[in-house]
Amino acid sequence: MKSIKSLILASVFGLAATVAASAGTLDDVKARGQLICGSNPGLTGFGTPDDQGNWTGFDVDFCRAVAAAVLGDAKKVKFVPLSAKERFTALQSGTIDVLSRNSTWTMSRDSTLGLSFAGVTYYDGQGFLVPTKLGVKSAKELGGATVCVQTGTTTELNLADYFKANKMEYKVVAFEKNEEVLKAYQEGRCDVYSTDQSGLYAEVLKFTTPTDHMVLPEIISKEPLGPVVRQGDAQWFNIVKWTYYALLNAEELGVTTANVDEMKTSANPEIQRLLSIKSKNEDGTEADNDFGKGLGLGPDWAYNAIKQVGNYGEIFDRNLSQLKIARGKNALWRDGGLQYAPPIR
Amino acid sequence: MTAQSPGELRQPPSREAGPFAWFYSPRVRGWLTQLAVFLLLAWGLYAIIFNTQANLKKLNQNFGFDFLTQAAGFDLSTSLIAYSSNATNARALVVGLLNTILIAVLGIIFATVIGFIVGIMRLSRNKVVAGAATLYVEVVRNIPLLLQIFIWYALVLKPLPGVKGAINLFDMIFISNRGVTMPHPLFEEGAWLAPVFLFGALVATWFFRRWARKKQEQTGKSTPVWLTSIPIILLSPVLGLALAGWPLTFDYPSLAGFNFKGGMTIVPEMLALLLALSIYTATYIAETVRAGILAVSHGQSEAAAALGLSRGKALRLVVIPQAMRVIIPPLASQYLNLTKNSSLAIAVGYPDFMYLGGTVNNQTGKAIEVVFILMVVYLGLSLLTAAFMNWFNSRMKLVER
Secondary structure, three states: OHHHHHHHHHHHHHHHHOOOOOOOHHHHHHHHOOEEEEEOOOEOOOEEEOOOOOEEOHHHHHHHHHHHHHHOOOOOEEEEEOOOOOHHHHHHOOOOOEEEEEEEOOHHHHHOOOEEEOOOOEEEOEEEEEEHHHOOOOHHHOOOOEEEEEOOOHHHHHHHHHHHHOOOOOEEEEEOOHHHHHHHHHOOOOOEEEEEHHHHHHHHOOOOOHHHEEEOOOOOOOEEEEEEEEOOOHHHHHHHHHHHHHHHHHHHHOOOOOOOOHHHHOOOHHHHHHHOOOEEOOOOOEEOOOOOHHHOOOOOHHHHHHHHOOOHHHHHHHHHHHHOOOOHHHOEHHHOOOEOOOOOO | OOOOOHHHOOOOHHHOOOOOHHHHOHHHHHHHHHHHHHHHHHHHHHHHHHHHHHHHHHOOOOOOOHHHHOEOOOOOOOOOOOOOOOOEHHHHHHHHHHHHHHHHHHHHHHHHHHHHHHHHHHOOOOHHHHHHHHHHHHHHHOOOHHHHHHHHHHHHHOOOOOOOOOEEEOOOEEEEOOEEEEOEEEEOOOOOHHHHHHHHHHHHHHHHHHHHHHHHHHHOOOOOHHHHHHHHHHHHHHHHHHHOOOOEEEEOOEEEOOEEEOOEEEOHHHHHHHHHHHHHHHHHHHHHHHHHHHHOOHHHHHHHHHOOOOHHHHHHHHHHHHHHHHHHHHHHHHHHHHHHHHHHHHHHOOOOHHHHHHHHHHHHOOHHHHHHHHHHHHHHHHHHHHHHHHHHHHHHOOOOO
C-alpha cells in the first residue's frame, strides 16, 4: 500500500516538474570540469590515439586549446572517437561539446542540421589516390573507374558531382569506417581512393610501400574544415570561435609557447589585449584589457591556450609537418594564405 | 487490535471500517493501480515529446519529412531499380529496402536448404557425416556473425583476380574482385507473354496436383506430380518467348578501360554478406531440424519400417511432416533473426536499408525522422515474415477432427 501511495505521489510530482531545462554549454563544461570533444577515430596528423590512449593531432590540439581557455588546463579533455556517419548526431544530441574532426563547412550543415561552424581551421580540397601501376596521370582519365569512399561525407557527394560534370561513368563503393575503405582500396576492390587531400597524404604514410601510390594533381572541391558547435548557444559558439582567432592572432604577433611569459611585459597594445595585460597610463594608473570577460572566461583564457598548446603555426607544424603538408592556403594572410583573424579589441 | 474470528483472517479488523475503508477494496485498488500506470505512461510520453520539441527548437530544427523529396546527391554500388545521384532521398531509401529484401529472401532460402541438409546429416548413422555436421554447427554458430561477414568478405576478395585478369567463362560471365559480371537480359515488346505462360503453368500444376491426389485416394495409384510439372513450369516462359518471336536480347559485358561495360554485376559485398548470413543462420536451423526430428517418437519410424518403407521414404513421408510442426515456430524466429542481422551489411558496404538510413540521416541531419522510418520499416518486415510463418504453421499443424 505504501508503495502504491509513493508511486502516485512520484508520478504527480514528476508531472509538475516536467523536464529540467539544460544550462548553457559553458556552465555544463565548467560543472563537469572536463571538455568532451568529438574526434576522428584515427587520422594521422589530425586526430589519432596511440597505444597508450594519448591523442595527438591538429584537430585534437584545437580541443586542448579550448579546454585550456575554458578550464585553464589543456589536459581536461575527453576525446570521443566518431565515424563520419555518427559525428553530427553526437553533437546534436549533446553527447559532445564540440566536434573537431576534419568536418567540412557546408550550407546545409549550417542551415538544416542546426550546427554552427566556428571557423575554418584548415582549408582543404578533395583529391584522388591511385596505385602508380594504374598509369593514370590525371583525374580526367578516371572514366569507368571504381572509387572507394567513406559514407556520410561530402566526399561521396563531390564525387558524384565531379564525374557527372565531366560526363564520366564510375562505380562507387562506400564503407562506414575509414579503415574498411583503405582495406578495400589496398585489396584492389577499387582503382581509386578519394578523400580530402590532407587525408590522402596522411593515410598513404600507413601503407607498406607508400611509393606505389600517387596523389593525382586535381583538387575537385573546396573543403573548409573546422570545429563545429550546436546552434542556439551564442556564448559557447563565441568561445570556440575566439579561441581559434586567439591562436591565429598569437602567431601573427609572434607569441609562442616559449615566449608567452616574456610577452606579458610587452608594450604592444595588441599583445596586451590578447593576453589581458593591464596597460599603464603615463601617470601610473592602470587600465583593464580583459577580453575574456565578454566570453564568460577568465583573463588568462588566451594565455593558457598559447602557453599549454601553442599558437596556430606551432600546432600546424607539430602535427602536419610529418605529413609533408606545406602551409599553402593555410598560411597567414600576410604570407599569401587564407588564415585571417579579426582583431581582438 | 481486537481478537479475530477465523473467517476474518485475511482482513485485519482495523481496515474494515473507518473513513478509509474504500481504499482497501480490491476494486478501488485495481482502478488506482491502473490509473497510476496510465499517468506514468502519459507523463513519460509527454516528457519525450516535450523534450524532443524543445531540443529541436533550440537547434533551429523542425520535425518533417520534406527531406525525402530532396536530391540524394550520392551514388550507390548496386541497385535493383534505376538510381543515380539525381534521385530523391526517398528513392535511395527504397533502393536500400529492396536490397534488404533481396538479401533476406535469398538468405532465407539458402539457410533453409543448408540447415535441413546439415540437420539431417547430424542424425546420420555414418559417424563421419554426423561428425562433420556437428563440427560445422559448433564452429560456425560460436563465432560472432560480424566477424564471419568480415572473414567472408576477405575470402571473397583476396583470391579473386583484378578486372584485367578476370576469370572468363565462355566470354559471358566474368569473375573478378569487382564481382560476378554476367549478361543482362533486355526484354522488348511482347515479352509479357513469358510471365503469362509461367502463371498458366503454375495454375495448371495446382489443378494437376489436386487431380493426382484425388486419384491416389480413390485408386491408390500415385502420379509423379513434381517430375512432370517442374519441367513444364521451367519451359513455359521459354515457350511464351518463342511464340512472341524472341523479344529478348542480352547485353553482354565487355572489358573497357578500368571495368566491364554492360551486363549486370553481383558485387562482392553482397556475395560475402549472403554467404555469411546463410551459413551462420543454417547452423541454428540445423539444430531446430534435428530437434524436430528427434521429437517424433521412435515408434513412427519403426511403424514406417514395418510397412516396408525405405529409410529415406520413411523420413520424407512419415518423420519430416510430423517434425515440421515442431520445426516451424523456431524456424520463424530464425528467419526474423536473419532479416534483422542483414542490417550488418554496412560493415562491408552493401547498401541495404540500414546503410541508406545512415547515409540519408548523415547527409540531411534528420536523425529522428530517419530512425522513425527505420523502426517502422524493420517492424513491418518482421511482422510480415511472422504473419507468413504463422499462416504456414496453421496450415501444417495437426488437423484435429
